[in-house]
Amino acid sequence: MATEQPMTQTTDSARVEAFSDGVFAIAITLLVLDIKVPVADGARELWHALGAEWPAYCAYLVSFLVIGVMWVNHHTVFSYIARVDRTLVFLNLLLLLVVAALPFPTALLAENLRRPAAAHVAAAVYGATMVAHAVTFVLFWLYVTRTGHCFDERVDPVAARATRARFGLGLLVYPVTVAVAFLSAPLALALHGVLALYYAFNQTPIPTREQPAPDPD
Amino acid sequence: MATEQPMTQTTDSARVEAFSDGVFAIAITLLVLDIKVPVADGARELWHALGAEWPAYCAYLVSFLVIGVMWVNHHTVFSYIARVDRTLVFLNLLLLLVVAALPFPTALLAENLRRPAAAHVAAAVYGATMVAHAVTFVLFWLYVTRTGHCFDERVDPVAARATRARFGLGLLVYPVTVAVAFLSAPLALALHGVLALYYAFNQTPIPTREQPAPDPD
Amino acid sequence: MATEQPMTQTTDSARVEAFSDGVFAIAITLLVLDIKVPVADGARELWHALGAEWPAYCAYLVSFLVIGVMWVNHHTVFSYIARVDRTLVFLNLLLLLVVAALPFPTALLAENLRRPAAAHVAAAVYGATMVAHAVTFVLFWLYVTRTGHCFDERVDPVAARATRARFGLGLLVYPVTVAVAFLSAPLALALHGVLALYYAFNQTPIPTREQPAPDPD
Amino acid sequence: MATEQPMTQTTDSARVEAFSDGVFAIAITLLVLDIKVPVADGARELWHALGAEWPAYCAYLVSFLVIGVMWVNHHTVFSYIARVDRTLVFLNLLLLLVVAALPFPTALLAENLRRPAAAHVAAAVYGATMVAHAVTFVLFWLYVTRTGHCFDERVDPVAARATRARFGLGLLVYPVTVAVAFLSAPLALALHGVLALYYAFNQTPIPTREQPAPDPD
Numbered sequence: 001m002a003t004e005q006p007m008t009q010t011t012d013s014a015r016v017e018a019f020s021d022g023v024f025a026i027a028i029t030l031l032v033l034d035i036k037v038p039v040a041d042g043a044r045e046l047w048h049a050l051g052a053e054w055p056a057y058c059a060y061l062v063s064f065l066v067i068g069v070m071w072v073n074h075h076t077v078f079s080y081i082a083r084v085d086r087t088l089v090f091l092n093l094l095l096l097l098v099v100a101a102l103p104f105p106t107a108l109l110a111e112n113l114r115r116p117a118a119a120h121v122a123a124a125v126y127g128a129t130m131v132a133h134a135v136t137f138v139l140f141w142l143y144v145t146r147t148g149h150c151f152d153e154r155v156d157p158v159a160a161r162a163t164r165a166r167f168g169l170g171l172l173v174y175p176v177t178v179a180v181a182f183l184s185a186p187l188a189l190a191l192h193g194v195l196a197l198y199y200a201f202n203q204t205p206i207p208t209r210e211q212p213a214p215d216p217d
Numbered sequence: 218m219a220t221e222q223p224m225t226q227t228t229d230s231a232r233v234e235a236f237s238d239g240v241f242a243i244a245i246t247l248l249v250l251d252i253k254v255p256v257a258d259g260a261r262e263l264w265h266a267l268g269a270e271w272p273a274y275c276a277y278l279v280s281f282l283v284i285g286v287m288w289v290n291h292h293t294v295f296s297y298i299a300r301v302d303r304t305l306v307f308l309n310l311l312l313l314l315v316v317a318a319l320p321f322p323t324a325l326l327a328e329n330l331r332r333p334a335a336a337h338v339a340a341a342v343y344g345a346t347m348v349a350h351a352v353t354f355v356l357f358w359l360y361v362t363r364t365g366h367c368f369d370e371r372v373d374p375v376a377a378r379a380t381r382a383r384f385g386l387g388l389l390v391y392p393v394t395v396a397v398a399f400l401s402a403p404l405a406l407a408l409h410g411v412l413a414l415y416y417a418f419n420q421t422p423i424p425t426r427e428q429p430a431p432d433p434d
Numbered sequence: 435m436a437t438e439q440p441m442t443q444t445t446d447s448a449r450v451e452a453f454s455d456g457v458f459a460i461a462i463t464l465l466v467l468d469i470k471v472p473v474a475d476g477a478r479e480l481w482h483a484l485g486a487e488w489p490a491y492c493a494y495l496v497s498f499l500v501i502g503v504m505w506v507n508h509h510t511v512f513s514y515i516a517r518v519d520r521t522l523v524f525l526n527l528l529l530l531l532v533v534a535a536l537p538f539p540t541a542l543l544a545e546n547l548r549r550p551a552a553a554h555v556a557a558a559v560y561g562a563t564m565v566a567h568a569v570t571f572v573l574f575w576l577y578v579t580r581t582g583h584c585f586d587e588r589v590d591p592v593a594a595r596a597t598r599a600r601f602g603l604g605l606l607v608y609p610v611t612v613a614v615a616f617l618s619a620p621l622a623l624a625l626h627g628v629l630a631l632y633y634a635f636n637q638t639p640i641p642t643r644e645q646p647a648p649d650p651d
Numbered sequence: 652m653a654t655e656q657p658m659t660q661t662t663d664s665a666r667v668e669a670f671s672d673g674v675f676a677i678a679i680t681l682l683v684l685d686i687k688v689p690v691a692d693g694a695r696e697l698w699h700a701l702g703a704e705w706p707a708y709c710a711y712l713v714s715f716l717v718i719g720v721m722w723v724n725h726h727t728v729f730s731y732i733a734r735v736d737r738t739l740v741f742l743n744l745l746l747l748l749v750v751a752a753l754p755f756p757t758a759l760l761a762e763n764l765r766r767p768a769a770a771h772v773a774a775a776v777y778g779a780t781m782v783a784h785a786v787t788f789v790l791f792w793l794y795v796t797r798t799g800h801c802f803d804e805r806v807d808p809v810a811a812r813a814t815r816a817r818f819g820l821g822l823l824v825y826p827v828t829v830a831v832a833f834l835s836a837p838l839a840l841a842l843h844g845v846l847a848l849y850y851a852f853n854q855t856p857i858p859t860r861e862q863p864a865p866d867p868d
Binding site for chain 1: 689719
């Protein structure tokens with residue numbers, strides 16, 4: 001085997017999933033380090049200091065939900081993928097690069113949410129990170145549906161392409177959160193929470209051959 | 218397959234377990250970062266500085282035990298679950314949200330335990346986090362026993378419902394630790410250690426068909 | 435099944451191993467956070483600042499080796515264990531408690547190694563942590579060899595008991611490192627590195643039935 | 652079995668891979684902690700503070716890519732390894748020691764890249780870490796190809812030795828990055844990114860028996 005392996009030569013996807021699960025699990029668990037631990041002498045002062053950290057709690061809740069739902073979606077997509085080639089491993093790495101970066105905009109928002117002018121900037125950076133995530137997810141999915149050879153045998157590759165439009169929805173929605181950031185940073189954060197819940201409960205089904213798709217959405 | 222997947226459609230539970238194991242393992246290992254590293258010039262000063270950190274060691278021990286036992290219980294429950302639906306994945310995410318948050322009240326208690334007035338507040342927040350954990354665990358278990366379709370075939374779904382009362386015990390016990398926090402913060406911390414040991418050695422058995430349950434507790 | 439599960443009822447050991455692997459991998463990777471990142475304007479100042487951190491590099495190297503070899507030994511022991519009961523899960527949790535704590539004495543030694551008087555204390559605390567590790571490992575192994583029901587079928591439980599003495603060797607050796615700490619802290623650190631290498635290349639074999647053990651050591 | 656296990660006695664490689672995956676996943680996800688979270692009152696100030704952190708973003712991107720590609724290569728090599736002996740476990744531990752250390756030179760570069768004189772030193776340390784990685788990878792591969800008994804049956808051990816030269820390429824290339832560091836630190840960082848991309852898309856194929864290798868490169 002003297003020639004280079006072609007970029008489309010595939011290997012089993014199990015270890016890529018395990019590595020990705022690790023990155024998701026670590027990123028989601030590191031979020032708590034962004035919540036500063038207050039120290040106070042009196043009970044009232046400590047209650048007050050804890051109360052003043054509401055932006056950190058909100059950012060924790062929303063980002064935990066966001067990474068959790070990203071993981072669920074990643075997991076769902078990989079349940080239809082039986083093997084990976086080197087391009088897909090690389091596109092998956094790009095996707096993980098954004099996931100692993102999320103504790104940074106989360107901390108940025110937590111630290112600046114109570115400073116009206118700066119909060120807009122922090123929320124815009126958070127939204128831009130989500131735009132980057134949507135871009136990497138769409139690139140990943142475009143490649144999988146274009147080549148088809150990574151899919152599990154159950155999947156109908158032609159019908160699967162019809163899901164691209166819905167997978168690309170994030171490319172329209174997340175730029176809106178950047179615009180909303182300049183109106184109200186807390187509203188933008190709440191919007192990210194609502195979008196994560198939407199994606200949690202409205203995943204795009206991937207057409208399979210066992211379940212014929214007479215009316216692909 | 219043009220219709221949305223119903224919320225109750227199930228998939229294999231293995232990757233949810235692996236992801237949960239990752240979050241438990243990371244949260245339990247991050248606890249050590251809460252122990253401040255003292256620096257001193259003299260031997261006596263360093264012994265003294267190390268001794269002054271007893272609240273951090275106690276908080277580490279108790280929280281390690283608490284997360285460890287949470288993991289054992291999570292593991293035991295999942296040994297009876299063969300598949301998950303989207304609602305269960307979401308309820309599991311809620312449960313992990315509280316587990317991953319535990320390093321925060323642990324550090325809060327470690328930092329404030331030697332300040333009498335503030336210690337009550339820190340211990341109450343610790344207790345409240347455990348109440349939140351009990352609530353997410355009960356929601357998880359109510360959903361599993363109500364629907365029944367996630368159980369492994371060995372499990373007797375009707376008899377399994379009889380375990381709800383014991384699983385709900387934490388909803389009565391953990392609010393008591395919040396009350397105890399206002400009497401004595403160290404006592405509240407010790408109580409959390411004792412409760413973790415109780416749960417370690419008194420897990421509720423889940424009735425299975427192979428082992429008939431004539432007298433469900 | 436109305437009765438409590440007896441403490442000796444066993445389940446498969448795979449998930450306990452996966453959780454333990456996670457804790458070992460995280461603890462070993464967190465060690466790098468103990469190395470302070472120096473900032474300087476000039477090249478010479480930065481070289482100097484980097485050079486001044488030699489205790490942190492030594493502590494990193496030794497503790498990486500120590501946790502790595504602990505993992506190898508844990509892995510070897512579990513390769514002979516087919517199932518776990520609740521007591522063993524709990525003893526394993528105790529063992530992991532010490533493993534996860536190791537970044538603390540490592541940082542303590544790194545920060546204090548250049549302060550002659552304080553260094554003795556830091557090295558003694560490091561040695562004491564290793565004593566604690568040896569104790570938890572011996573308790574684990576005593577329980578496994580005493581009960582026998584957790585072993586894989588290949589293992590000869592009677593002959594396995596004969597390995598206790600060698601497994602208990604750490605109980606004699608690690609207290610010596612505490613004594614050495616008061617002579618010379620760098621020597622004590624070096625001794626921990628040498629002991630890890632010894633354990634890396636001199637693991638106690640566990641007698642199996644396929645390979646009869648006429649002369650158990 | 653009274654004799655010591657010979658150093659070449661092999662066991663299954665699966666748990667070594669899982670542990671290594673954990674270390675790679677944690678090291679890659681810890682990188683984000685090196686990006687400082689700026690706080691500002693005004694929007695302009697926060698944009699400015701965010702902009703001033705470009706060295707941290709560049710270092711994050713390059714190191715994420717570097718560790719990601721290291722993981723891909725490690726994963727590829729292990730796909731040809733069916734079992735490990737104690738020496739290989741130890742050589743793998745050495746390799747992971749360097750991987751886990753990478754967040755340190757990454758942070759060093761991020762903190763010093765804008766200080767012209769110090770940046771050369773930081774980039775040289777980064778390059779030296781990559782030299783150390785190349786050395787551990789070559790030692791690992793020399794041992795695997797020299798002994799041959801760890802390979803999967805598919806692999807042609809004689810032909811596999813012919814890949815040593817290409818695996819050793821890093822020993823020539825990474826010292827060059829150290830030299831480049833003294834010309835321009837940003838250029839050296841960019842070179843590390845380019846090299847990671849080169850390794851991502853030009854992995855050395857390992858000759859297998861099923862695919863005869865008439866013209867080993």
